[in-house]
Amino acid sequence: MKRFIQTIKNIYKIEELRKRILYTIGIILIYRFGSYVVLPGVDPNQLASLKNQTSSGILGLLNMFSGGAFSHASVFALGIMPYISASIVVQLLGMAIPYFQKLQKEGESGRKKINQITRWLTVAITGFQAPGYLANLTHQLASSPTAIYPFNGTPPTMFFYISSVIILVAGTLFVMWMGEKITDKGIGNGISMLIMIGIIARLPFALFGEFVSRMEEQGGGLVIFLVELVVLVLVILVSILLVQGTRKIPVQYAKRIVGNKQYGGVRQYIPLKVNAAGVMPIIFAQAIMFIPITLAGFAASEALSGFVSVLSDFNGFWYNFIFGVMIVAFTYFYTAVTINPNQMAEDMKKNGGFIPGIKPGKKTAEFLDEVMSRITLPGSLFLAFVAIMPAIVRLFGVNSQFAQFYGGTSLLILVGVVLDTLQQIESHLLMRHYDGLTKSGRIKGRTATGMSA
Numbered sequence: 001m002k003r004f005i006q007t008i009k010n011i012y013k014i015e016e017l018r019k020r021i022l023y024t025i026g027i028i029l030i031y032r033f034g035s036y037v038v039l040p041g042v043d044p045n046q047l048a049s050l051k052n053q054t055s056s057g058i059l060g061l062l063n064m065f066s067g068g069a070f071s072h073a074s075v076f077a078l079g080i081m082p083y084i085s086a087s088i089v090v091q092l093l094g095m096a097i098p099y100f101q102k103l104q105k106e107g108e109s110g111r112k113k114i115n116q117i118t119r120w121l122t123v124a125i126t127g128f129q130a131p132g133y134l135a136n137l138t139h140q141l142a143s144s145p146t147a148i149y150p151f152n153g154t155p156p157t158m159f160f161y162i163s164s165v166i167i168l169v170a171g172t173l174f175v176m177w178m179g180e181k182i183t184d185k186g187i188g189n190g191i192s193m194l195i196m197i198g199i200i201a202r203l204p205f206a207l208f209g210e211f212v213s214r215m216e217e218q219g220g221g222l223v224i225f226l227v228e229l230v231v232l233v234l235v236i237l238v239s240i241l242l243v244q245g246t247r248k249i250p251v252q253y254a255k256r257i258v259g260n261k262q263y264g265g266v267r268q269y270i271p272l273k274v275n276a277a278g279v280m281p282i283i284f285a286q287a288i289m290f291i292p293i294t295l296a297g298f299a300a301s302e303a304l305s306g307f308v309s310v311l312s313d314f315n316g317f318w319y320n321f322i323f324g325v326m327i328v329a330f331t332y333f334y335t336a337v338t339i340n341p342n343q344m345a346e347d348m349k350k351n352g353g354f355i356p357g358i359k360p361g362k363k364t365a366e367f368l369d370e371v372m373s374r375i376t377l378p379g380s381l382f383l384a385f386v387a388i389m390p391a392i393v394r395l396f397g398v399n400s401q402f403a404q405f406y407g408g409t410s411l412l413i414l415v416g417v418v419l420d421t422l423q424q425i426e427s428h429l430l431m432r433h434y435d436g437l438t439k440s441g442r443i444k445g446r447t448a449t450g451m452s453a
Helices: 002-013 015-034 048-053 057-065 081-096 098-104 108-140 158-185 190-215 221-244 280-289 291-296 302-311 317-338 341-350 362-394 400-406 408-431
Strands: 246-253 256-258 261-263 267-273
Touching: 002 015, 002 408, 015 158, 015 190, 015 408, 057 190, 081 098, 081 108, 081 158, 081 190, 098 108, 108 158, 158 190, 190 221, 190 400, 190 408, 221 362, 221 400, 221 408, 246 362, 267 362, 280 317, 280 362, 280 408, 317 362, 341 362, 362 400, 362 408, 400 408
Parallel strands: none
Antiparallel strands: 246 267, 256 261
């Protein structure tokens, strides 16, 4: 405790770090305040049906990422997810289209162009999602004729739809702007920080709800609740290992003498991540697994409807089995696409480096590829386990909202963002010769390829 208090004092002494933290907190407060600002024309007291709809499933996941703004019919209802979707699309285009590959190699100018394309794509995606959100909102409020009170029970006018779409698009762009400002002037990755805050905002309600349910006569009592917390801590520790786990490959650099100076002749290490794909495999797999839910509405036959209903059961065996297998497959796919052993071997060779016992060039590339394949297997299995963990704990009676914190994208984002933020704070402390946050002074964040949320 004494060390913790001293660390807080050291953080306060560093003016730049203090300003960055206060700036980040200020932006977060604005974001949380905006999550409760309801769309003009909607009665916030009659949103019970919308909140029930977003208590589980895909809408529950979206609601958690938005910090409850989705169920509040807020101006930030669509949150930052359209920007995340746009970033994923641009990232995939960078793997397949030469134009985007060229931009990625142009340095700062290319990065600015990619960011601009991502912003315009965010506007387009939000423009498509906003009418769908409003259609669902009006459907959920149909049973309450005065829910959209300016219209006195009559169907909403075109003005309501157009103005609401503009507000939702502007809200998403404002959230995106706040995330970028946190990255520039605050602490941590701004977009990831806002997602994490949205997730954490739901934790107290989920925790209290689970506590109340366990205290009921058939709930199991306080002992079961404490066991759930212990299991949650264990899953968090597994997630930390999944984020931080690396395999270090030694690289020896040959001595080079240029003039009177000697270069090389030292041994370094290449840290290969056990989970180099981050949360991207879970995102891809979830996107595909949501297709059956969409098809269910168009199914004409009972047989097809039954097949789709099986794959739409989040707690069912087949859904989670297929989900886990797809995560393993996507982990290998994404790792193979983002990490190029041939390029790594070529760069090593150009700089006079080699792996002891391995010939430079093709043999080095084959060795790196083999190592990546071996370490990706446990990484992908751990990732699949963490992803299906919410379904496993739901079988033991954990409510759906609290179960979401036991795994999946939400838990990995929480762990990754916290480690990244602590790493930045520790870097500021160590640069000014203060003690770090830990005795070792080494907190590892998500430094490898993953979702740049």
